[in-house]
Amino acid sequence: MNAILGCIESVDCRALEGGTYRTEIKLKPRCVMPERKQIPEWLKGQVISITRVVPDPREIGAPGDSIVLTPSESSKYLLPLVVTPPLLRATLRGQILVSLRWWKDKKPPELEVRANGRVRRAKLSKKGHEHEAVVNLEDLFSGSESLPAEVLFECDKLRASCTLFAEDAPAFRRAVSAGGESWVVTNRWIEFRVIADTNGAGIASLVERGRNVDHFSHPEDLIQGRFGLSGHIDQLLFGWGDDKLAETSMSSSGARREGGTTRLSFAGTLDKGKGLRTTVSYTALDTLPLITIQRELLFCDEEKDDKKEAEKKPSEPVDGMAAVSMQFRAAWRADGGPGPGSRVLAVENGRLRSIRCVRENESVRYNTFRLFDGWVIAEHPHRCECMMYLFDGSQGPQIATSLNRNTITLEPSWMHVPVYPGKGCGYVIGLVAGEVCGAADTGAWVACRVPDNRGGVVCCAVAKLRDLEGGSYAEFEIGGSAVTAPLQRLSIPGLGDLAYSAVWLPEGDMRQPLRAIVSGIPGRCGS
Amino acid sequence: MNAFSPRTFSTDWEIMVIDRLERCADTEKLLAFAGALRSEFDLPIQVDWNTLELALGINSQFDQFVQRVRSVTDRAAQLVRELGLELYPAGSHPVEPMYNSSHIHIGTLHDEGKGIYLESRLMRYAPVFGAIAANSPFAHGFAGQYKSYRIRDNAHGCTRPQSARDPRLSQFTWGGDASPKVYSAPTLEVRITDCASSRRLLAELVVFTAAFVHWLGENTSEYRLSETEYVDCMTNRWSAAKYGMQATFLWNGTERPVVEIIDEMLDQSAASLAALGADRKDLALLQAMIEKRRCQADLVLDLGKRYPDPYCLASVHSKLVRDWDAFDNYVVSSAPLDPAPAPDRERILNEHLSVVGEGTHFYNLRNAMYYPPTLVDELIETLAGDQLVHVENTCRGMLLSRVEKS
Incomplete structure (x- = not known):
């Protein structure tokens, strides 16, 4: 969850009984934490307010000071337009509730509803501190249309969608919320969501449909970067550890159904001048709860610049080479409670091993522990969730795992390889999520x-x-x-x-x- | 003759500087402010990792030091404010990886050999200063289990539990909790202390530490720690990090609350305090801390209960401590805390067991309480003998897994 960092405009402080103070704080949003990203369009130039009860008003600060709102204080401002439910299955009937949780003016903007090639207007009515509208799917669909489909709501610059899927048929669809776009893939077994605006695209949620369990659920009360406390991302580490994917936004380069699979593809540029590009595709098999991820790092020839060419110093082949280590990082909530908690299972030299970090900030990275058997499992026994990663055993990545902020990570990495124009690198990994697992030497x-x-x-x-x-x-x-x-x-x-x-x-x-x-x-x- | 002559003292106070986007100003930018302050005050003010390091020169009198602390920090705050920055004095940042200290320098010490004997004698007192100064209960990836993660984490190697040294058999070392540092200035440096958030506490703690070390310096004869004393020092170091002023130390074969030891140390150093222009009445904040068993970490812990998110916590904590007296008011207005028991054999075994998950490398247990290798190995043997851990020797070294009782 993100949160707003603002600049305090005014603080109205009133003493309460018991030595505390009720403070009403007016502030101008400046950026979105933790990445300090630009604030959304609808908050630009706005003054918003929150209330806190504190024992010492100095902790709030004074006009001109910065203030970091909590995720719950920020929520209605960062995600003012909420559609409930955001996803419907096996129906073109029923109602969708649209809530505008905050708006800059007293009068809410017009709500436009787009679906099935039609555009409708709906009226948002005041309800408590919010505005709401109820939209009937019957007004948008005759009932004979095929699924999947989308109902898109637009309200000034805010957008949110409700995606309509068939019950079990494999499908994909773009989904929209005030927080951005994502791609959802669903089949009988799983439903996963890919977000591509950072980290070279990653899986933000992976729902095991039978139990309706999101294996990548995360705490809502902590400010966290995308994928910081949950989800799957790939990492391309240049040299000692400069992850070129960390801030790379990817564009959708196609989504399709083919040969019993659903495939999403994305492409992005890591360094235009150096000709570094990357692609990733997520493929879900219709008949199994299995996703494969294929990541490529493409090192194309540098774009020629005649001026630079003329000034170029003599070079050797090694000057154009980069040392790249590929890695992926999956993060889950660590099991809490007494007794054994979340652990990682893998085979080392023919023997099953279990690694369970227990100390705050503990991390384990063994260069000699390589995953030659082609699998590793993260198991959360208290909540009966497990995820198995699969890869080419002959290239056995090195194992790494950590425990941080009640998050367990799995971060296997492949050793550095030389990459130069005409020679890229990449990997294919698979992942299977479920409720029960087995692991042995075999x-x-x-x-x-x-x-x-x-x-x-x-x-x-x-x-x-x-x-x-x-x-x-x-x-x-x-x-x-x-x-x-x-x-x-x-x-x-x-x-x-x-x-x-x-x-x-x-x-x-x-x-x-x-x-x-x-x-x-x-x-x-x-x- | 005292090992310290003339009697002087100082601090290197590492203070973070944050902007209105709640970012810590980096070392490169801070060089400019350090340079400006250095010229203005003719003090060796410098920078450390993302901190302004306010080195407060040579001081011989308490009042002089109090005044210098005030004038340098007032000016530093004014200087950085011109660029929209604020000083953030704290032992750690809930989000960023730095650990910050107010190192205490005690001079004037020219004889390194005497300093090394003093280092051994000081080993048992270093945790006392650590308990008083504990001020890092939230750090990058750490939350609320220790009052000084900086001590527990050895400040990334910048304050380390000492080895027992003999000046005839030793080389120069750096980064111990308290040791002579004559290569740069003729002083003995106490590094275990977390960065102070309160100017008053800093002044009182520095003069108290200096006076006590000066008192200790009156006897610089050869000193060797017994094995038991050494282990007690490590236990007390852990207790200081864990409990701050609530700690109970193992002391000459008995258990004594750290506040009682401080009280005694204050009495012992009365004459030395007087030589520095102070007496016990001047150390009113320290006295209040003794009575309440509270340290600066307790203020942050209370704040952390209301702001569980580390970014929010850093934001409110920095606002609170920039006026320097938040802790002073907090101690006066808060209720006394209970003492925490000294760790007995069972607690020590449990602490080592708590580090063991599955496939845990045995060396992790070395860091549980920083006991010497033979003792940790004996504890591992006991845990294995009691069937609490399973031991396996592998090509990566010994791996331990906790045996869960059904």
């Missing part, structure tokens, strides 16, 4: 489930196995209902061979714990 798996429209549930496990020594079957058990099913093979370019099994348990339901054994590897925790 491999690992993650499983999840979704309700089935025939009744019962469908369970799915995705595994990376060294071989099938433990058997080529997966066993799923929910309550008294159990099914054993053969493991299928699937070869994904860049990831190698995976095994999976998806089965229907007609008697299974979402409320009872899911247990599984895959190729003889038992589940570590059940929901």
